[in-house]
Amino acid sequence: AVLARRGSDPTLLLQILIETQERLAWLPPLALSRIAAALGLSHAHVEGVASFYSFLSLRPVGRYRLLFADNIIEEMQRGRTLMLDLCRKLWIEPGKLSEDHLVSVDVTSCIGMSDQGPSLLVNGMPITSLTPERIGEIATLVRDQIPLDRWPQEFFVVADNVRRRDILLSSNLEPGEALRRALAQGPDALLAEVARSGLRGRGGAGFSTARKWEFCRNAPVRESGGRVVVCNADEGEPGTFKDRVLLTLMPDHVFEGMTLAAFTLGAKHGFLYLRGEYRYLRDDLEAVLARRRREGLLGRSILGVEGFDFDIDIHLGAGAYVCGEETALIESLEGKRGVPRIRPPFPVTQGYLGRPTSVNNVETLALATLVAAHGGEAFAKVGTAQSTGTKLLSVSGDCAAPGVYEFPFGVTFSEVLAACGAERPKAVQHGGAAGITIAEREFERRVAFEDAPTAGAFMVFGPSRDMFEAARNFVRFFAHESCGFCTPCRIGTTLLRDLMQKLEAGHGSPLDLAEIERLNHLLHATSHCGLGQAAANPILDGMRKFRPAFDARMMHEDFQPAFDLDASLALARQMTGRDDALAHLTEETP
Numbered sequence: 338a339v340l341a342r343r344g345s346d347p348t349l350l351l352q353i354l355i356e357t358q359e360r361l362a363w364l365p366p367l368a369l370s371r372i373a374a375a376l377g378l379s380h381a382h383v384e385g386v387a388s389f390y391s392f393l394s395l396r397p398v399g400r401y402r403l404l405f406a407d408n409i410i411e412e413m414q415r416g417r418t419l420m421l422d423l424c425r426k427l428w429i430e431p432g433k434l435s436e437d438h439l440v441s442v443d444v445t446s447c448i449g450m451s452d453q454g455p456s457l458l459v460n461g462m463p464i465t466s467l468t469p470e471r472i473g474e475i476a477t478l479v480r481d482q483i484p485l486d487r488w489p490q491e492f493f494v495v496a497d498n499v500r501r502r503d504i505l506l507s508s509n510l511e512p513g514e515a516l517r518r519a520l521a522q523g524p525d526a527l528l529a530e531v532a533r534s535g536l537r538g539r540g541g542a543g544f545s546t547a548r549k550w551e552f553c554r555n556a557p558v559r560e561s562g563g564r565v566v567v568c569n570a571d572e573g574e575p576g577t578f579k580d581r582v583l584l585t586l587m588p589d590h591v592f593e594g595m596t597l598a599a600f601t602l603g604a605k606h607g608f609l610y611l612r613g614e615y616r617y618l619r620d621d622l623e624a625v626l627a628r629r630r631r632e633g634l635l636g637r638s639i640l641g642v643e644g645f646d647f648d649i650d651i652h653l654g655a656g657a658y659v660c661g662e663e664t665a666l667i668e669s670l671e672g673k674r675g676v677p678r679i680r681p682p683f684p685v686t687q688g689y690l691g692r693p694t695s696v697n698n699v700e701t702l703a704l705a706t707l708v709a710a711h712g713g714e715a716f717a718k719v720g721t722a723q724s725t726g727t728k729l730l731s732v733s734g735d736c737a738a739p740g741v742y743e744f745p746f747g748v749t750f751s752e753v754l755a756a757c758g759a760e761r762p763k764a765v766q767h768g769g770a771a772g773i774t775i776a777e778r779e780f781e782r783r784v785a786f787e788d789a790p791t792a793g794a795f796m797v798f799g800p801s802r803d804m805f806e807a808a809r810n811f812v813r814f815f816a817h818e819s820c821g822f823c824t825p826c827r828i829g830t831t832l833l834r835d836l837m838q839k840l841e842a843g844h845g846s847p848l849d850l851a852e853i854e855r856l857n858h859l860l861h862a863t864s865h866c867g868l869g870q871a872a873a874n875p876i877l878d879g880m881r882k883f884r885p886a887f888d889a890r891m892m893h894e895d896f897q898p899a900f901d902l903d904a905s906l907a908l909a910r911q912m913t914g915r916d917d918a919l920a921h922l923t924e925e926t927p
């Protein structure tokens with residue numbers, strides 16, 4: 338049925354695999370063979386793609402598949418304890434399938450619910466604010482085999498938790514309002530407004546949006562199909578959830594931003610790449626797209642302008658953090674493993690199927706709608722000289738009011754911490770696992786591209802938190818999410834994880850810290866993409882700023898591990914009956 342509906346386009350492979358798994362609960366070999374035959378691909382290729390994404394399973398999983406988020410914030414909220422509690426109640430081990438194939442329980446990376454954790458996904462649906470009582474109820478529902486649509490609806494409520502609004506979150510533009518203004522002025526004028534606004538990408542790198550659109554617009558189109566607009570809604574950085582809130586509350590702003598980009602670039606085709614963890618938003622987003630088509634805001638001759646044709650497809654991800662990197666995301670959109678591409682060529686010249694492609698973050702596109710509606714100058718008045726406008730922060734952790742805060746760029750860490758009710762905070766992990774650790778003495782630094790840039794995660798650590806544990810969690814995350822394409826990252830992240838595990842077990846020495854530094858240089862110099870390059874950052878930041886937490890894990894400061902070869906040969910000497918000087922290894926032994 339999935340193949341009959343989706344046809345034989347190989348770029349739809351990932352979508353077909355996701356939908357097949359939704360029907361069968363897993364991907365048996367026969368299903369893979371049928372998909373391969375229908376799409377004209379080899380079985381090995383299809384299996385290779387299926388094995389890349391953590392939400393796809395080539396082995397049977399439970400009819401109830403429960404995945405607990407294991408980012409550091411939810412670990413601090415005792416999510417792992419609750420998972421073990423559920424496993425005990427269901428008589429299963431974490432990561433194992435129950436003998437009757439009824440249930441499996443495991444962990445997954447952050448699911449974008451850190452403001453209301455601990456949380457889990459059950460068959461792809463999020464359940465937040467877990468408590469021991471709720472875990473007991475879930476165990477009973479699973480044991481009684483109650484279908485998911487008969488579980489208490491309050492389990493599935495996801496709060497928006499908007500705590501501070503500024504120009505974006507308080508915007509009440511009507512659908513099409515910004516687009517009408519842009520159409521009246523023309524694409525050149527719109528591009529000039531975006532340039533005047535100083536808008537920079539909100540995914541973390543901060544590249545100028547106007548320049549990105551201009552590069553893409555000026556790139557020759559060699560492949561059929563024209564230019565492409567992609568909205569990157571794959572926010573997988575641990576502790577980030579502001580795109581979830583934007584897609585819930587302001588989808589029109591996001592889709593309108595995509596349409597404005599298409600108007601500037603002359604693109605006819607757009608994709609919203611929605612992370613698998615936000616699968617539950619898809620039906621609502623499709624409904625918004627359908628309404629916009631009815632209102633003439635998408636489709637052929639948009640708002641009556643002859644030749645302005647543009648539409649948007651939603652593609653789902655399937656649990657691969659690296660797909661947030663724009664070239665990996667494009668590979669995934671093409672139905673392949675999400676391995677980052679070698680650059681150049683950059684996506685703006687050769688992106689989706691070799692076509693010029695502009696990939697923009699959800700927040701960037703929503704802000705572009707504001708710029709088109711109110712003009713670049715008004716936007717540039719907010720924020721700082723190099724960081725115009727506002728930034729949405731996903732605040733989580735040890736504070737009274739976790740949630741989404743919109744601040745003008747230039748806000749200090751102290752101001753954000755005061756707003757969210759953090760008491761005696763010790764540190765902030767800024768920008769997620771790949772970001773920077775801000776210690777108390779740095780709280781007057783500013784959230785801005787010229788000081789402390791961020792994609793949005795703002796994780797607060799209270800006075801009693803152990804920053805070694807935070808670093809250990811982040812490095813475990815990188816080892817899990819490495820796509821395995823390049824050896825330094827594949828092996829290096831695993832070595833980092835194991836070294837942190839060794840330190841945790843109390844077997845570490847200063848040599849291990851030196852080894853971490855050495856691995857960091859190696860990863861920086863030789864990793865293919867930002868994941869590998871950033872993998873050691875949290876440990877190094879932790880070692881620099883919270884050294885006592887690391888020293889506490891050492892056996893003792895002057896311990897030098899070594900292997901005594903001469904002593905290990907004692908048994909051999911005994912067996913041969915030799916104990917003369919020549920049977921011993923000494924400094925002088927040749």
Ligand code: SF4
Nearest residue numbers: 820822823826866869
């Ligand atoms: Fe993949 Fe890591 Fe290499 Fe990036 S650095 S391509 S995530 S293996």
